[in-house]
Amino acid sequence: MELQSVRDIDFAGFAGRTYFPSPPAWEDQVLYFLMLDRFSDGREDNYLDNNGTLISTGSTPLFATGDAENVSRVQWEAGGHGWKGGTLKGLEGKIGYLKRLGVTAIWISPVLKQVAFQDSYHGYGTQNFLDVDRHFGTAQDLKELVQTAHEHGIRVILDVILNHTGDVFSYNPDRYEHRRPDGTTYMDPRWDGRPHRVSGFNDATGAPIFPFGQVNANAWPDGAVWPEELQAGGVFTQKGTITNWDYDPEFREGDFMSLKDVSHGSGETDHYKPSEALKVITDCYKYWIAFADLDGFRVDTVKHMDPGATRFFTSAIHEFAMSLGKEQFYLIGEITGGRERAFKTLEITGMDAALGIDDIPDKLEYLVKGYRNPAEYFNLFRNSLLVQKDSHIWFRDKVVTMFDDHDQVRKGKNKARFCANDRGWLVVLNALAMNLTTVGIPCIYYGTEQCFNGKGLVERDGNDMFLRECMFGGTFGSLQSVGRHFFNESAFVFQEIAKITRIRKQELPLRRGRQYLREISGNGVDFGPPVMMGDTIRSIVPWSRLFNDVEVLVAINTDYNNPSASWVTLDNDLHRAGDLLTCLYSTNPAEIGNQVSVEARNGKAVRLSVPAAGFVIYK
Structure with missing residues (x-):
């Protein structure tokens, strides 16, 4: 059934159904974020299906080392624009891949219907809030994907947008010209604090031929905006494009370039009056929860919404x-x-967690690569001065931690995946392992487990496109490849992360425990926190997770070339001299099962050795 109005939604029909329950604690989960258009088209060959059976009937072969850089950079870049062909069915066929990696929840980029005349493969330009974009499949495909994920114990979080729609109308007069990635142009006024006149709703080609109000049947399905309630007057702020992204109210009222800002309501947060548009969009997302049995939302561009609007939606x-x-x-x-x-924002609005896209990925990436003091990362999880809370544990389910992502706002025009610089492929396992074993809800960005190395050329651009390579190959595979997929479960990083996620599942302290950066010593007498010497740190960086009188000791080695050994401090009250810690994991398999003895040094300590560019877990 095609829904054109929220009045068409049969909410009563959803009552009495059995839905997949929420997890007891979200910090127990391992998230995996993927750009749906770039993940899987279902045509891969030589991969394991959801049941672990080898599939050898596809048309896209598995990437091999000799396939790297098999086309020119110019040809490869040209293949990165626009829709590439990833689908919901393709993703459904890779649920087993994700489960075997240790993923327990997938965060999917937006899937709702996009503006027809734009190449918004990313999904952030919604034209119809009650339909799935045909590039991805159908609403039924979404429902079946979620069902398959649930059958494998994986929850589904959908990326959603409240702040804006796609480019569904055109302004009049046309005063400012902008250029799209495909070379075409569009005209928009920029924000100056006042509403601008509108020519009309756009048709499927981008021409504003429909009245800016209730449209006729000719606009369905690719013209104007849907559901039809969003065609009423006052739905949009109509104030033009944002140019100052830090000026309030400009960043709340303006358009994201061609994406049109929605008017959410008015008033102070505690007495906010939501607009009819906000109520309609909220009802649309309620529908998708019930229809598809979704488990969560990642809400886009919260900064650009009134806190009262976010609170209304959240409640x-x-x-x-x-x-x-x-x-x-x-x-x-x-x-x-x-x-x-x-x-x-979390405390005012009642949202459950923030996406850690500023300091966390910066400090994590460059600590692992040896260019940040460890305390800079670990102190991010304290912040008692900012939030008037002393417990580290407060953050365990309030922040989603990651280092690679699809935007990398923090890097400006220097956008690049972790493996693109500083020989990152040698230590990407450490970055993933650190993300999985420190405080927060860990999230893996698709392709990182296969050492994707996308990078823009700074002298020309820092385009997000280079962070969004295709797992299924096509014209824009990673490692400058074409026509090769990357669902390689025998890859070293994939295999090791699967081992670490199993240990994380077994050891409660690694999921919910308090966290302490530990002091180290070379001679067993003089202890202090691991710090940079000059411009780098090349040593063991250890930390502990403590829960209910159980301590798990974890460490990385930021020296790419040499193993490192140090005395490492433990909790003095939990251990006695002569106690033994056992190695649960090491990047050197020969060390697993080895034991180290607790000694009375700096309270209590053990002598710990970590392989070059390695990672260990002891208990």
């Missing part, structure tokens, strides 16, 4: 999900502007 969605039996339907906010803004 409405939580209550609706609870009515279906989803007691902890998770809402993750993309809140740019630093940690202080993120923490304040």
Whole structure:
């Protein structure tokens, strides 16, 4: 059934159904974020299906080392624009791949219908909030994907947009010309604090031929905006393009380039009056929860919304999900502007977690590569001065941690995946392992487990496109390849992460424990925190996770070339001299099962050895 109005939604029909429950604790989960258009088209050959059976009937061969850089950079770049062909069915066929990696929840880029005349493969230009974009498949495909994921114990978080629609109308007069990635141009006025006149709703080609109001049947399905309630007057702010991204109210009222800002309501947060448009969009997302049995939302561009609007949406969605039996339907906010803004927004709006896209990925990436003091990363999880809370544990389920992502706002025009610079492929396992064993809800960005190395050329651009290579190959595979897929479960990083996620699942301290950066010593007498010597740190970096009188000791070695050994401090009250810690994991398999003895040094300590560019877990 094609839904053209929220009045067509049969919410009563969803009552009485059995829905997949929320997890007891989201910090127990391992998230995996993927750009759907770039993940799988279902045509891969020589990969394991959801049941672990080898599939050898596809048309796209598995990437091999000799396939790297098998085309020119110019040809490869040209293949990166626009829709590439990833589908919901393709993703459904890779649920087993994700389960065997240790993933327990997938975060999928937006899937709703996009503006027809734009190549918005990323999904952030919605034209119809009640339909799935045909490039990805159908609403039924989404429902079946979620069902398959649930059958394998994997939850599904959908990326959603409240702040804006796609380029569904054109301004009049046309005063400012902008160029799209495909070379075509569009005209928009920029924000100056006042509403601008509108020519009309756009048709499937981008021409504003429909009245800016209730449209006729000729606009369905690719013209104007849907559901039809969003065609009413006052739905859009109509104030033009943002140019100053830090000026309030410009960044709340303006358009994201061609993406049209929605008017959410008015008033102070505690007395906010939501607009009819906000209520309609909220009802649309309630529908998708019930129809597809979704488990959470990642909410886009929260910074650009009124706090009262975010609070309204959060409350409405939580209550609706609870009515279906989803007691902890998770809402993750993309809140740019630093940690202080993120923490304040969470407390004001009631959202469950913030996406750590500023300091966390910067400090994590460059600590692992040896260019940050470890305390800079570990101190991010304390922040008692900012939030008036002393417990490290407060952050365990309030922040989603990652280092690679699809935007890398923090890097400006120097955007590049972790493996693109500083021989990152040698230590990407350490970055993933550190993400999995430190405080927060860990999230893996697709392709990182296969050492994707996308990077823009700074002298020309820092385009997001280079962070969004195709797992299924096509014209824009990673490592400058074409026509090769990357679902390689025998790859070293994939295999080792699968081992680490199994240990994480077994050891409660690694998921919920308090966290302490540990002091080290070369001579067993003089202890201090691991620090940079000059411009780098090349040593062991150890930390402990403590939960209910159990300590798990974890460490990386930031020296790419040499093993490192140090005395490492432990909790003095939990150990006695002569106690033994056993190696649960090491990047040197021969060390697994080895034991180290606790000695009375700096309270209590053990002598720990970590392989070059290696990672270990002891208990």
